[in-house]
Amino acid sequence: MIGVYKKELKAYFSTPTGYVFMGFFLLIAGFFFAISNLFPMVANYNAMLSNLTFIFLIVVPILTMRLMAEEMRQKTDVLLLTSPLSVNEMVLGKYFAAVTVFLITLLITCLYPLMMSFFGDIAVWEIIGGYVGFFLLGSTFIAVGLFISSLTDNQVIAAVVTFSVLLLLWVMDALQSVVPTDIISGVVFASALVAAVAIWLYSATRNIYVSLVTAIAGGAAIAGVYIANKDIYTGFIGKALAWFSVLNRYNEFSLGILSLSPIVYYITFSAVFVFLTIRNIEKKRWS
Amino acid sequence: MIEVQNVTKRYGQHVAVDNVSFTVNDGEILGFLGPNGAGKSTTMNIITGYISATEGTVKIDGIDILDQPEEAKKRIGYLPEFPPLYMDMTVSEYLDFVCDIRKVSSAERKQSLERIMDIVKIDDVKGRLIKNLSKGYKQRVGVAQAMIGNPQVLVLDEPTVGLDPRQIIEMRDLIKKLGKSHTIILSSHILPEVSAVCDRIIIINKGKIVAAGTPANLSKHLGGGRLSLRVAAPEKQVMAALEQVPGVARVEPRGTFEPGTIDIVVDPDEEVDIRRPVFNALSHADCPILMMRPLDLSLEEIFMQVTTQESEVS
Numbered sequence: 001m002i003g004v005y006k007k008e009l010k011a012y013f014s015t016p017t018g019y020v021f022m023g024f025f026l027l028i029a030g031f032f033f034a035i036s037n038l039f040p041m042v043a044n045y046n047a048m049l050s051n052l053t054f055i056f057l058i059v060v061p062i063l064t065m066r067l068m069a070e071e072m073r074q075k076t077d078v079l080l081l082t083s084p085l086s087v088n089e090m091v092l093g094k095y096f097a098a099v100t101v102f103l104i105t106l107l108i109t110c111l112y113p114l115m116m117s118f119f120g121d122i123a124v125w126e127i128i129g130g131y132v133g134f135f136l137l138g139s140t141f142i143a144v145g146l147f148i149s150s151l152t153d154n155q156v157i158a159a160v161v162t163f164s165v166l167l168l169l170w171v172m173d174a175l176q177s178v179v180p181t182d183i184i185s186g187v188v189f190a191s192a193l194v195a196a197v198a199i200w201l202y203s204a205t206r207n208i209y210v211s212l213v214t215a216i217a218g219g220a221a222i223a224g225v226y227i228a229n230k231d232i233y234t235g236f237i238g239k240a241l242a243w244f245s246v247l248n249r250y251n252e253f254s255l256g257i258l259s260l261s262p263i264v265y266y267i268t269f270s271a272v273f274v275f276l277t278i279r280n281i282e283k284k285r286w287s
Numbered sequence: 288m289i290e291v292q293n294v295t296k297r298y299g300q301h302v303a304v305d306n307v308s309f310t311v312n313d314g315e316i317l318g319f320l321g322p323n324g325a326g327k328s329t330t331m332n333i334i335t336g337y338i339s340a341t342e343g344t345v346k347i348d349g350i351d352i353l354d355q356p357e358e359a360k361k362r363i364g365y366l367p368e369f370p371p372l373y374m375d376m377t378v379s380e381y382l383d384f385v386c387d388i389r390k391v392s393s394a395e396r397k398q399s400l401e402r403i404m405d406i407v408k409i410d411d412v413k414g415r416l417i418k419n420l421s422k423g424y425k426q427r428v429g430v431a432q433a434m435i436g437n438p439q440v441l442v443l444d445e446p447t448v449g450l451d452p453r454q455i456i457e458m459r460d461l462i463k464k465l466g467k468s469h470t471i472i473l474s475s476h477i478l479p480e481v482s483a484v485c486d487r488i489i490i491i492n493k494g495k496i497v498a499a500g501t502p503a504n505l506s507k508h509l510g511g512g513r514l515s516l517r518v519a520a521p522e523k524q525v526m527a528a529l530e531q532v533p534g535v536a537r538v539e540p541r542g543t544f545e546p547g548t549i550d551i552v553v554d555p556d557e558e559v560d561i562r563r564p565v566f567n568a569l570s571h572a573d574c575p576i577l578m579m580r581p582l583d584l585s586l587e588e589i590f591m592q593v594t595t596q597e598s599e600v601s
Binding site for chain 1: 374380388
């Protein structure tokens with residue numbers, strides 16, 4: 001893993017990618033810092049970070065589009081996959097390299113609160129909390145970008161699709177207020193979720209029994225809950241979206257609250273996408 | 288060393304490799320011959336564990352490539368059809384990275400890299416970016432990459448493709464040199480190359496093995512011991528004498544190429560050496576033989592024969 005990690009990190013800085021990412025990120029961050037903290041002389045740093053999160057939409061694709069797509073285009077994945085190196089090590093090495101570049105950039109922005117501290121007291125712990133959330137959110141998006149990069153051998157497509165998916169995650173919050181809230185649509189949505197899981201299981205394992213059992217168990221659970229307390233399905237779609245929403249969780253960090261559940265959520269979210277990347281590469285070799 | 292058993296690879300309806308089995312012994316150089324699209328690269332990708340077979344097993348040194356991929360892959364160095372080079376790295380950065388992923392300890396790294404760069408002669412370009420190297424150098428860096436970690440088996444997919452004639456000869460010499468200390472599988476659609484380098488040849492067509500054996504054996508077997516004769520005597524006399532010889536199946540005059548002589552091709556019965564009886568018979572009939580040579584098929588002819596007629600030969 002260390003070998004791939006070192007190579008990827010080096011690649012970021014021997015090609016323009018790393019510099020473009022860092023330069024663009026720091027330019028926008030500096031601009032935001034200047035107009036929302038420096039000039040108006042406001043000490044609320046976390047509000048600035050929170051506004052800055054949109055930047056991920058643009059910079060994460062820059063960071064991740066190359067990761068797998070370029071290996072496949074140059075056919076260098078043969079080297080990695082025929083070496084005594086597991087796919088896990090290879091994917092994790094790449095993921096951590098991208099996260100490291102992001103972390104280095106983030107550490108540079110720590111100069112901003114440092115600057116502010118010369119002019120008065122700053123809420124150190126609150127800002128640290130904000131940074132932890134910012135970092136976790138970015139790492140999660142990087143995992144999504146890594147996965148999308150493993151789906152194609154074209155960097156441009158990887159970048160565009162990553163941007164679209166992140167945008168979709170972004171507008172999911174807005175979706176909550178317009179989805180139907182009645183019980184029936186809640187049940188339909190839950191059934192659709194179960195069906196999706198069953199179909200995914202079938203496509204991954206080709207085992208019809210496992211998928212059928214999952215579908216039946218899921219269906220029974222939905223029916224059981226409906227009989228026991230059907231009010232749960234009121235506004236179920238909105239609740240599910242809110243639970244899934246990547247941005248919702250960030251708000252707590254933004255307020256300076258450092259609780260376990262969003263941290264676990266982000267780490268799990270990243271882990272799922274890293275896992276999907278590994279699965280996807282393995283699957284390509286089997287089909 | 289390498290055991291390939293009943294390997295089949297299907298892509299949907301298309302069968303790329305169809306029930307292929309063979310073994311490669313320790314220290315052998317095996318040539319894998321076939322037209323483009325015959326399934327050579329697919330077979331090699333399966334042997335090296337890049338893709339999996341739909342059916343069948345591959346064992347390297349008794350280790351199954353799917354059960355213990357890491358152990359098995361340590362024993363194989365692979366030069367794919369397109370050398371897997373990172374264009375933005377220098378040669379030494381690249382080889383260093385390959386050392387990392389092939390888990391070469393830092394203690395032996397320097398020495399083994401020096402040895403490899405010396406063997407494939409890339410010492411003078413080690414500081415240059417790979418994208419600026421010529422095709423020949425890129426290919427050599429590809430071979431160097433395959434040798435890292437000291438694998439016993441080298442799998443080389445069309446190692447001479449795109450090289451100029453001098454580089455081809457150098458590459459062949461290099462492969463012969465490597466063959467002394469490695470087991471090598473080499474694929475090619477260039478026949479002289481295979482016959483010059485390999486101990487044994489497998490000819491593959493449409494995913495199936497159509498012929499296998501040493502270069503000499505293959506050509507003898509398929510040539511069937513035919514003789515070409517040039518005799519200084521009238522055609523009738525020679526024909527009459529030859530038709531008496533036991534073991535001669537067919538006599539075919541080919542015309543006159545030298546004044547006062549006749550050229551004749553003699554086909555024997557299966558597996559019979561007719562050179563002595565032919566000599567004795569013609570000498571009795573007072574027909575001096577000016578030339579006698581076996582009509583072995585060249586590899587080209589064998590290749591054309593097995594890949595166009597699809598005749599099953601083993």
